[in-house]
Amino acid sequence: MALPEGWEVVCGLEVHCELGTRTKLFCSCPNEFGSEPNTNVCPVCLGLPGSLPVLNGQAVELAMRIGAALSCEVKPSIFARKNYFYPDMPKDYQVSQYDQPINVDGFLDLPDGSRVGIERAHMEEDTGKSSHAGGTGRISDSTHSLVDYNRAGVPLVEIVSRPDIGSAEQARAYAAELRSILVATGASDGKMEEGSMRVDANVSVRRTGEPLGTRCEIKNLNSLRSLVRGIEYEASRQVELLEAGNRVRQETRHWDEGAGRTRTGRVKEEADDYRYFPEPDLVPLQPNEGWVAAVRAALPVLPAQRRAALAAAVGLEPSTELVVTAVERGLDDFVRDALAAGAEARTALNRAVNDLPAGATVAVKPFAALVGLEVGGALTATQAKKVLEVLVERGGDADPAALAAELGFEALSADALAGIVDEVVAAHPTDWASYVGGNDKVAGMFVGKVMKATRGKADGKAVTALLQQRRGAAAG
Amino acid sequence: MSERLSPEVVAHVAQLARLRLTDDELALFTGQLAAVLDHAADVEALELDDVPPTAHPLSIVNVLRADEPQPCLDRDEVLAMAPAAEDGRFQVPRIMSEDS
Amino acid sequence: MTGTALELAASIREGRATARQVLEEHLALIATRDGELHAFNEVMAETARAAADRVDAAVGQGQDPGPLAGVPVALKDNLCTRGVPTTCSSKILAGWRPPYDATVVTRLAAAGALVVGKTNLDEFAMGSSTENSAFGPTRNPHDPSRVPGGSSGGSAAAVAAGFAPLALGSDTGGSIRQPAALCGVVGVKPTYGAVSRYGLIAFASSLDQIGPIATSVDDAALLLEVIGGHDPLDSTSLDQPPPDLRTQLDRGVVGLKVGLVTELTGEGIAPDVAERTRQAAAALEAAGATVREVSVPSVTYGLSAYYLIAPAEASSNLARYDGVRYGLRAPGAEDITEMYGATRAAGFGPEVKRRIMLGTYALSAGYYDAYYGKAQKVRTLIVRDFAAAYDQVDVLLSPTAPTVAFELGAKTADPMSMYMNDVCTIPSNLAGHPAISVPFGTGSGGLPVGVQIMAPALAEATMFRAAAVVEAAARDLAPAVEVA
Numbered sequence A: 001m002a003l004p005e006g007w008e009v010v011c012g013l014e015v016h017c018e019l020g021t022r023t024k025l026f027c028s029c030p031n032e033f034g035s036e037p038n039t040n041v042c043p044v045c046l047g048l049p050g051s052l053p054v055l056n057g058q059a060v061e062l063a064m065r066i067g068a069a070l071s072c073e074v075k076p077s078i079f080a081r082k083n084y085f086y087p088d089m090p091k092d093y094q095v096s097q098y099d100q101p102i103n104v105d106g107f108l109d110l111p112d113g114s115r116v117g118i119e120r121a122h123m124e125e126d127t128g129k130s131s132h133a134g135g136t137g138r139i140s141d142s143t144h145s146l147v148d149y150n151r152a153g154v155p156l157v158e159i160v161s162r163p164d165i166g167s168a169e170q171a172r173a174y175a176a177e178l179r180s181i182l183v184a185t186g187a188s189d190g191k192m193e194e195g196s197m198r199v200d201a202n203v204s205v206r207r208t209g210e211p212l213g214t215r216c217e218i219k220n221l222n223s224l225r226s227l228v229r230g231i232e233y234e235a236s237r238q239v240e241l242l243e244a245g246n247r248v249r250q251e252t253r254h255w256d257e258g259a260g261r262t263r264t265g266r267v268k269e270e271a272d273d274y275r276y277f278p279e280p281d282l283v284p285l286q287p288n289e290g291w292v293a294a295v296r297a298a299l300p301v302l303p304a305q306r307r308a309a310l311a312a313a314v315g316l317e318p319s320t321e322l323v324v325t326a327v328e329r330g331l332d333d334f335v336r337d338a339l340a341a342g343a344e345a346r347t348a349l350n351r352a353v354n355d356l357p358a359g360a361t362v363a364v365k366p367f368a369a370l371v372g373l374e375v376g377g378a379l380t381a382t383q384a385k386k387v388l389e390v391l392v393e394r395g396g397d398a399d400p401a402a403l404a405a406e407l408g409f410e411a412l413s414a415d416a417l418a419g420i421v422d423e424v425v426a427a428h429p430t431d432w433a434s435y436v437g438g439n440d441k442v443a444g445m446f447v448g449k450v451m452k453a454t455r456g457k458a459d460g461k462a463v464t465a466l467l468q469q470r471r472g473a474a475a476g
Numbered sequence B: 001m002s003e004r005l006s007p008e009v010v011a012h013v014a015q016l017a018r019l020r021l022t023d024d025e026l027a028l029f030t031g032q033l034a035a036v037l038d039h040a041a042d043v044e045a046l047e048l049d050d051v052p053p054t055a056h057p058l059s060i061v062n063v064l065r066a067d068e069p070q071p072c073l074d075r076d077e078v079l080a081m082a083p084a085a086e087d088g089r090f091q092v093p094r095i096m097s098e099d100s
Numbered sequence C: 001m002t003g004t005a006l007e008l009a010a011s012i013r014e015g016r017a018t019a020r021q022v023l024e025e026h027l028a029l030i031a032t033r034d035g036e037l038h039a040f041n042e043v044m045a046e047t048a049r050a051a052a053d054r055v056d057a058a059v060g061q062g063q064d065p066g067p068l069a070g071v072p073v074a075l076k077d078n079l080c081t082r083g084v085p086t087t088c089s090s091k092i093l094a095g096w097r098p099p100y101d102a103t104v105v106t107r108l109a110a111a112g113a114l115v116v117g118k119t120n121l122d123e124f125a126m127g128s129s130t131e132n133s134a135f136g137p138t139r140n141p142h143d144p145s146r147v148p149g150g151s152s153g154g155s156a157a158a159v160a161a162g163f164a165p166l167a168l169g170s171d172t173g174g175s176i177r178q179p180a181a182l183c184g185v186v187g188v189k190p191t192y193g194a195v196s197r198y199g200l201i202a203f204a205s206s207l208d209q210i211g212p213i214a215t216s217v218d219d220a221a222l223l224l225e226v227i228g229g230h231d232p233l234d235s236t237s238l239d240q241p242p243p244d245l246r247t248q249l250d251r252g253v254v255g256l257k258v259g260l261v262t263e264l265t266g267e268g269i270a271p272d273v274a275e276r277t278r279q280a281a282a283a284l285e286a287a288g289a290t291v292r293e294v295s296v297p298s299v300t301y302g303l304s305a306y307y308l309i310a311p312a313e314a315s316s317n318l319a320r321y322d323g324v325r326y327g328l329r330a331p332g333a334e335d336i337t338e339m340y341g342a343t344r345a346a347g348f349g350p351e352v353k354r355r356i357m358l359g360t361y362a363l364s365a366g367y368y369d370a371y372y373g374k375a376q377k378v379r380t381l382i383v384r385d386f387a388a389a390y391d392q393v394d395v396l397l398s399p400t401a402p403t404v405a406f407e408l409g410a411k412t413a414d415p416m417s418m419y420m421n422d423v424c425t426i427p428s429n430l431a432g433h434p435a436i437s438v439p440f441g442t443g444s445g446g447l448p449v450g451v452q453i454m455a456p457a458l459a460e461a462t463m464f465r466a467a468a469v470v471e472a473a474a475r476d477l478a479p480a481v482e483v484a
């Protein structure tokens, strides 16, 4: 969906990610998804009177990993209290980093070569979960709500981008890249469907070259698809408003995936007066240089480096979609192993990215052998895909040649194919004369006849080549 | 009495603090808060641009805990404290705002 | 039998008395007189008897039940006790039973102490007279028409009345020392971080500290040794072993440099109290210390800074009393916002509401820099001025409270006049330094006067040495005031 000529969208993303620690941020309750309600709770995460927080060192370590992977500066930081009343927040304040966050001023390079600035990546605690009862499950017609504090106090890192994102597609690429970094660093499982990665988008539009417009914050974007659709919808809505001479009101809006639109949230009466002040129950965090250096040194290979390595191995640009997808799906090591086992690069990459179902496991050797059969002409592309499908079904470790034979894909010899082509040509003299005379449209008919005669075993490209060769001879 | 505080400001503060005040309390607190703020005028008047704030009397840093799970509270004990509970959860009246 | 904690523990350990006997005598005294004084919100007779029997059994088996073997201790009712109501003297927590013990409670039990009950306080420790209690005021044992001070008024009154030789209080701006002074007992605010706050229901987290109340300096030192030392459950707990105080208590003050704080001995201090403070200085000098006047100029801003910082932190700390998870919930609300407003209106008393309002205002957009931010900078000035003073002297001396105990109701109508009670005690909280109030004779009406000795962070041992000298001089000065 494109905006009308002369308009552009400006977008910044706030991504909350739950850290993959064993325990919560300020207490020793398990950080676990899916437990029975209110079983992972203690005096601290229930906000019981007299309880006090103690910071989880592993959460700090993971937050620093995220910062390092985003090329941030790791700074001395403090926690603050963000004061507001909400039943899913046990203390009625959230402990978060405010004016002195742990990570500042980084960036994220996207596969297409664009760079998105990172303003900050700070630590904070998650809230509990309320569900709405006595109606359809929506908040609007509920009679009361029920609160589960299992999630209260789970460690989060909130990653705030600069407003450098210029399209919904770029936002998607940013979120996808960020997710792969979170997974690669072991900081988070990045599962949007379980809420361990949650994306809010600040969206505004402007006429090209003009200053930033009024922004709206879009919440409830629960998948990459919602992110794209939500931003596109919101940008169009704002352009329509402005073109009709109206103004955009700064507000929080909620994406409704079913209806395909954003809806206004409550306009905040309190103008975000959160009365931040330093959290007196915690002391400052000042990671020393040694700790920061150790975190940087222990970073795993990040997606951008993996794309570069794979691209070099297969002879493509790192921004090529096949390369990007291979790394996004974690197939790059597999492809490189297949190459080492003798597989041809492009075919191996193609089959791995396009024809391996998500989560399928295939051993490197049979995969490389299968690629060899296809490249050598023993199997057509269609046949190779079918063999791969069966290979996966059989657990991923079987001889592809045997599978091909089982499927009746015995290779047609070059001589046999040439004979069949000659037979078909001889049987259609009028059409052949037309083809020799330059009418390429009948080529398809000949290929089809050959395919029928070989019951699909022929390689379309090989048939076309034979036809062209015979036409050249006839014309000469 | 000070002019620094209007009843409107005090009412707004009461709303922020989720305190429902009677009209009498509002009037009383407006006067009493103004008296405290008048006393604090000595501090307000100080020129302290070059002085850093002290949020805390301690100078210790980096107090961290090992990432080791400990036993949690028993849910029945937890919910027994609650004014209202349902279905293993704390029950609260209708929430008006969608913001969280 | 009654006596100091040290005497009682020794008798019990040596088999000259049983913990059960000692306990019953104290419970009997409570039964006789607490109806009048209302020091306790809850007397824990049965759990105390069970604990006493365990101590006696241990003694019988030749085991050491700990340094506080069988000693009755009263706890301020803002310290969490597992399964026992902990109310902060507030309707909003009435009936709430914590599912856990405060760290100090665990340490008391480990030392063989018997917790005899939970003492009354100003609601959420906000006050200087123990009149702001949802359950009615506590009265001063020396004159029941007068206040015991506050907010640890119940604990100070309990010790002064002989209900228990030891009590714990909490001190945010003087809430241990001022009632100790008004009740004629010893009260200590330790260095911030010296005693774990885990399980202390917060008033103002950067100022709160738990400390002992006792009939003697020696007993107070013993109690502080038991409750002090590092606790991993409190991030602000100092990484220090329990303090070693009693081995140094009788070393005297020869050569010790004492500073009489100019700003806390003049205007606003009643003549009787000022006179006793000068006499205490003279007593220290007589014992070999050198005494001089020392100026700590910024302490004059302490009261203003405190009444911005403490309410600001309190407004946040008390947000959780919202009717959702525990405590009071106002019935009949249509929606959550209404429920919050009605619950908090019904559950909090006027002083708590006043401070929540003040603190919310001081933190709110547009006022933060002028009030909260400014107050934090004043805190820096006070820390600097104290540091300069401690370059010249080892300890500082001042009155604890500006007057002796006042009549009930005398200051309730004017919050500002009530707040003035804390003018001498607040600076130590803002700086995080230790301070002790020691009884030093009587003032007008024969009512007790306390003097305050302040020391740098973690210099408790020196502070206690000076306190022991003042205590000894007080014995010569005037016989112990008779309890009415």
Ligand SMILES: [Mg+2]
Pocket: A096, A124, A158
């Ligand atoms: Mg946040």
Ligand SMILES: [Zn+2]
Pocket: A024, A027, A028, A029, A040, A041, A042, A043, A044, A045, A046, A153
């Ligand atoms: Zn917990």
